[in-house]
Amino acid sequence: xxxxxxLSLKEKLGLEDGKQKFVLKTPKxxxxxxxxxxxxxxxxxxxxxxxxxxxxxETIDTPVFELKETLTGKYGEDxxxxxxxxxxxxxxxxxxxxxxxxxxxxxxxxxxxxxKRYHIAKVYRRDNPAMTRGRYREFYQCDFDIAGVYDAxxxxxxxxxxxxxxxxxxxxxxxxxxxxxxxxxxGVFAACGVPSDKFRxxxxxxxxxxxxxxxxxxEELVGEKGLTLEMANSIAEYVCLHxxxxxIARLQADERLVGNSREMQDExxxxxxxxxxxxxxxxxxxxxxxxxxxxxxLSLARGLDYYTGAIFEATLLAPENAVHQDDGSAPGGxxxxxxxxxxxxxxxxxxxxxxxxxxVGVSIGIERIFSILEQRxxxxxxxxxxxxxxxxxxxKGLFDERLRLLKELxxxxxxxxxxxxxxxxxxxQLQQAEQSGIPLVxxxxxxxxxxxxxxxxxxxxxxxxxxxRDKIVEEISKRS
Amino acid sequence: xxxxxxLSLKEKLGLEDGKQKFVLKTPKxxxxxxxxxxxxxxxxxxxxxxxxxxxxxETIDTPVFELKETLTGKYGEDxxxxxxxxxxxxxxxxxxxxxxxxxxxxxxxxxxxxxKRYHIAKVYRRDNPAMTRGRYREFYQCDFDIAGVYDAxxxxxxxxxxxxxxxxxxxxxxxxxxxxxxxxxxGVFAACGVPSDKFRxxxxxxxxxxxxxxxxxxEELVGEKGLTLEMANSIAEYVCLHxxxxxIARLQADERLVGNSREMQDExxxxxxxxxxxxxxxxxxxxxxxxxxxxxxLSLARGLDYYTGAIFEATLLAPENAVHQDDGSAPGGxxxxxxxxxxxxxxxxxxxxxxxxxxVGVSIGIERIFSILEQRxxxxxxxxxxxxxxxxxxxKGLFDERLRLLKELxxxxxxxxxxxxxxxxxxxQLQQAEQSGIPLVxxxxxxxxxxxxxxxxxxxxxxxxxxxRDKIVEEISKRS
Numbered sequence: 018x019x020x021x022x023x024l025s026l027k028e029k030l031g032l033e034d035g036k037q038k039f040v041l042k043t044p045k046x047x048x049x050x051x052x053x054x055x056x057x058x059x060x061x062x063x064x065x066x067x068x069x070x071x072x073x074x075e076t077i078d079t080p081v082f083e084l085k086e087t088l089t090g091k092y093g094e095d096x097x098x099x100x101x102x103x104x105x106x107x108x109x110x111x112x113x114x115x116x117x118x119x120x121x122x123x124x125x126x127x128x129x130x131x132x133k134r135y136h137i138a139k140v141y142r143r144d145n146p147a148m149t150r151g152r153y154r155e156f157y158q159c160d161f162d163i164a165g166v167y168d169a170x171x172x173x174x175x176x177x178x179x180x181x182x183x184x185x186x187x188x189x190x191x192x193x194x195x196x197x198x199x200x201x202x203x204g205v206f207a208a209c210g211v212p213s214d215k216f217r218x219x220x221x222x223x224x225x226x227x228x229x230x231x232x233x234x235x236e237e238l239v240g241e242k243g244l245t246l247e248m249a250n251s252i253a254e255y256v257c258l259h260x261x262x263x264x265i266a267r268l269q270a271d272e273r274l275v276g277n278s279r280e281m282q283d284e285x286x287x288x289x290x291x292x293x294x295x296x297x298x299x300x301x302x303x304x305x306x307x308x309x310x311x312x313x314x315l316s317l318a319r320g321l322d323y324y325t326g327a328i329f330e331a332t333l334l335a336p337e338n339a340v341h342q343d344d345g346s347a348p349g350g351x352x353x354x355x356x357x358x359x360x361x362x363x364x365x366x367x368x369x370x371x372x373x374x375x376x377v378g379v380s381i382g383i384e385r386i387f388s389i390l391e392q393r394x395x396x397x398x399x400x401x402x403x404x405x406x407x408x409x410x411x412x413k414g415l416f417d418e419r420l421r422l423l424k425e426l427x428x429x430x431x432x433x434x435x436x437x438x439x440x441x442x443x444x445x446q447l448q449q450a451e452q453s454g455i456p457l458v459x460x461x462x463x464x465x466x467x468x469x470x471x472x473x474x475x476x477x478x479x480x481x482x483x484x485x486r487d488k489i490v491e492e493i494s495k496r497s
Numbered sequence: 498x499x500x501x502x503x504l505s506l507k508e509k510l511g512l513e514d515g516k517q518k519f520v521l522k523t524p525k526x527x528x529x530x531x532x533x534x535x536x537x538x539x540x541x542x543x544x545x546x547x548x549x550x551x552x553x554x555e556t557i558d559t560p561v562f563e564l565k566e567t568l569t570g571k572y573g574e575d576x577x578x579x580x581x582x583x584x585x586x587x588x589x590x591x592x593x594x595x596x597x598x599x600x601x602x603x604x605x606x607x608x609x610x611x612x613k614r615y616h617i618a619k620v621y622r623r624d625n626p627a628m629t630r631g632r633y634r635e636f637y638q639c640d641f642d643i644a645g646v647y648d649a650x651x652x653x654x655x656x657x658x659x660x661x662x663x664x665x666x667x668x669x670x671x672x673x674x675x676x677x678x679x680x681x682x683x684g685v686f687a688a689c690g691v692p693s694d695k696f697r698x699x700x701x702x703x704x705x706x707x708x709x710x711x712x713x714x715x716e717e718l719v720g721e722k723g724l725t726l727e728m729a730n731s732i733a734e735y736v737c738l739h740x741x742x743x744x745i746a747r748l749q750a751d752e753r754l755v756g757n758s759r760e761m762q763d764e765x766x767x768x769x770x771x772x773x774x775x776x777x778x779x780x781x782x783x784x785x786x787x788x789x790x791x792x793x794x795l796s797l798a799r800g801l802d803y804y805t806g807a808i809f810e811a812t813l814l815a816p817e818n819a820v821h822q823d824d825g826s827a828p829g830g831x832x833x834x835x836x837x838x839x840x841x842x843x844x845x846x847x848x849x850x851x852x853x854x855x856x857v858g859v860s861i862g863i864e865r866i867f868s869i870l871e872q873r874x875x876x877x878x879x880x881x882x883x884x885x886x887x888x889x890x891x892x893k894g895l896f897d898e899r900l901r902l903l904k905e906l907x908x909x910x911x912x913x914x915x916x917x918x919x920x921x922x923x924x925x926q927l928q929q930a931e932q933s934g935i936p937l938v939x940x941x942x943x944x945x946x947x948x949x950x951x952x953x954x955x956x957x958x959x960x961x962x963x964x965x966r967d968k969i970v971e972e973i974s975k976r977s
Contacts, residue, residue: 040564041602041605041606041847041849042564042606043559043560043563043564043606044560044562044563044564044588044590045587045588047560047562048560049557049558049559049560049603049606049607050557050558050559051557051607052555052556052557052614055555055556055557055558058558059556070882070883070912071907071910071911071912071913072907072912072914073882073884073912073913073914074882075532075535075881075882076532076535076539077529077530077531077532077535078529078530078535078538079523079529079530080523080524080527080528080529080635081561081619081621081635082524082527082635083523083524084520084522084523084524087521100582100583100585101582101583101585102580102581102582102583102592103580103581103582103583103584104583105580105581105623107525107623108524108525110524112561112582122521123529125521126521126522126523126529127529127531134532139561141561143585155560155561155562163917165917167917167918168896168917168918168919171896171917171918171919172917178904178907182907301900304897304900304901304904305900305904306904367521369521401555402550402553402554402555403550404553416648416651417784420781420784420785421784424658424784424785424786427551427552427658427662430551431551432550432551432552432553433551433553434552434553437643437645437647437648437651437652438647438648438651439648439651
């Protein structure tokens with residue numbers, strides 16, 4: 018009767034005559050994670066979470082959707098990529114677009130002024146997916162942020178240290194962390210004669226320098242953004258600068274940038290503050306021995322509007338990690354795998370009294386890392402279970418004995434399995450162990466049962482030893 | 498300039514004159530998990546995942562939304578509780594309602610016929626929230642399922658063993674797992690004269706017996722569902738039955754239920770099969786020593802339509818875990834914390850050729866368990882970080898030295914923190930250690946620096962020992 022009901026339900030769904038009338042797929046830009054991908058994902062998350070915990074972070078979680086108005090006005094042009102929920106009566110909701118805005122909402126709502134937390138969760142963007150490059154509409158972010166009023170650049174330096182530890186731990190090859198400062202960028206734009214109402218537009222054009230040649234960016238600056246060619250050329254002189262504390266020192270002596278002109282007082286003060294902070298940052302990076310993999314780069318701009326100070330971005334350098342272009346052209350710039358910066362104004366946007374909570378944080382771009390590690394793992398096998406022992410039987414009719422032994426193994430905390438068939442063939446049981454990488458087989462047979470023993474087989478070597486039935490759990494424990 | 502931009506953005510959001518014009522909250526029926534809740538959640542998930550892995554399960558993940566048509570026709574009346582996404586052009590999407598339908602979709606889409614997996618993820622229901630009772634619109638499910646053609650009741654018995662191990666491991670007090678079989682229930686309804694087209698409606702009325710007295714259910718059966726009083730009274734005689742294999746044996750001798758009448762051939766055959774399987778299930782439960790906490794209960798019906806065989810549900814018995822009623826009346830039946838059953842037809846609904854993959858699974862109702870453990874933990878402190886040592890300084894100006902030591906600790910895998918201030922007061926540093934439960938403080942001072950030592954303080958006892966600077970990392974490693 019039940020089956021008939023299901024069959025008639027199936028017909029209603031349009032599955033008549035064995036023809037399927039609906040598409041069996043996951044939504045555009047999303048994917049399932051199978052056991053193999055999950056095993057890789059768990060290993061990656063393990064390394065990342067260990068790092069966050071080593072730095073004393075707590076963790077929080079927030080709902081997958083927020084009130085629509087919570088997200089409004091935070092993402093500039095990108096707002097069109099937000100997923101909205103249907104109005105089914107009640108509140109208007111949207112899926113979260115990142116973890117930073119929900120974090121700021123959480124801090125403001127709970128009036129928290131100090132917090133060091135990580136948050137690993139999926140976010141949603143109705144972007145053009147490029148799944149081979151690890152760009153999805155549903156993807157993970159791994160965020161670490163420090164909120165609170167502290168002395169300059171100490172939390173910022175720890176964020177960079179964390180990125181360094183994670184990328185080292187994941188063994189992704191050489192990498193480079195670029196740093197810059199939004200205040201310094203504004204100072205540069207001012208020094209080049211850009212009017213302040215064009216700073217953000219100029220910034221977002223400069224941000225494209227890692228994907229486009231200077232000529233294209235210059236055209237955007239002059240053509241679209243309305244800068245003069247002179248301004249653009251001046252900017253070019255600055256944004257090609259990169260290096261360490263030597264470059265900072267050179268800029269600190271650049272009168273146009275840090276001098277004391279009356280018209281650019283504010284911007285020059287900002288530039289001085291940005292440079293002083295970057296210098297202090299490098300001092301801390303030196304102490305932590307990571308400054309050789311960090312580069313001051315004036316072309317780094319970062320897309321999001323909410324940054325107010327230091328900004329950073331990590332890229333992989335190893336050519337085998339290069340991003341494959343969708344149009345089939347040569348692999349371009351190697352992918353960015355982490356980014357972040359200081360956003361001192363965001364929490365205040367949620368606070369009734371505009372109370373500010375300075376924040377700095379970093380987000381690990383985990384999907385690209387998954388893509389790289391998945392590709393690498395294709396050539397070798399990845400275990401998807403942790404089973405230590407398969408309880409098998411050599412003859413028919415021994416299921417109850419297998420279950421009895423398994424119960425004892427489970428009680429001892431040993432990870433064990435047995436065939437779900439009453440009388441499986443011995444060969445198929447041994448194959449199951451080999452295929453799933455189970456290292457041990459506990460083999461029950463009528464002879465052994467009569468003798469009060471169990472044969473313990475090491476799958477890799479095919480060696481077997483006979484062990485007393487009442488010592489077998491202990492023996493397997495020892496070997497695990 | 499950046500600050501001004503944020504302030505102007507804030508104005509646009511309607512935050513003028515320090516007055517907030519939007520509500521700062523999470524969506525209805527949802528909540529943030531703070532660090533304290535997350536610490537509890539991690540402990541619970543740890544126990545559950547360990548159990549799943551001990552039984553050889555892999556894990557998978559699926560997108561948070563599915564094509565709307567994937568969910569259509571799976572949940573009966575409850576479909577109205579599904580969250581739909583707004584049609585922003587492209588596919589019509591809905592948030593997942595449970596993890597079972599996505600699992601069936603995953604199996605059919607990838608043509609997988611054998612799988613033992615767990616899946617821990619949030620699901621979404623536009624239900625009436627009752628947050629104090631742990632009923633949310635966004636909530637976790639922890640599902641374990643076994644798919645494949647296997648010998649009768651072996652996977653089913655393992656599902657019950659897993660529930661038993663998890664509830665024991667979580668130390669929630671006494672519990673009872675009720676079992677029944679959908680085929681047997683259909684046989685009972687037939688034996689009581691209910692026409693087969695009223696089986697599902699009768700089933701869903703009987704399902705309310707754990708919340709309503711028999712009189713109310715009888716009224717629903719007779720008034721709403723159109724049964725005769727005689728049928729209802731016959732049903733009453735059956736659904737009050739509960740016990741172990743003795744009750745199964747009694748029913749196996751019940752001619753009306755299992756006899757060979759021509760009109761009820763199918764139903765009686767189903768009832769016989771159900772009883773035989775339940776008897777076999779108890780045999781396996783006996784072997785695994787868990788049958789005393791499992792009860793055959795003919796009143797158990799389970800809400801969802803897709804079950805086709807064994808069904809089960811676990812409830813906590815300890816009175817302190819009783820569910821508080823929203824209307825303030827006395828705590829009612831103690832809450833169900835796990836449920837599941839066999840659903841042999843669901844995967845076939847997704848398959849173009851109707852290829853069947855029999856499945857059985859169990860879902861742990863984790864939110865109610867969180868509620869109980871959160872209430873219990875209110876009286877004592879819960880650590881939200883794992884920090885082992887706080888690097889502190891007794892005088893001003895020692896930040897660089899603190900950072901240098903911290904770097905060495907991190908490199909040794911030790912979880913360490915230091916104040917983000919250049920010259921924090923000693924007292925405030927010691928308070929930080931005490932408040933966050935950090936067991937050790939490594940104290941740097943000008944005298945010790947000159948002598949090449951560090952003072953290591955045990956926070957609990959306030960004892961301090963002086964240790965050579967070049968041995969301090971090793972010493973802290975030893976104590977952790």
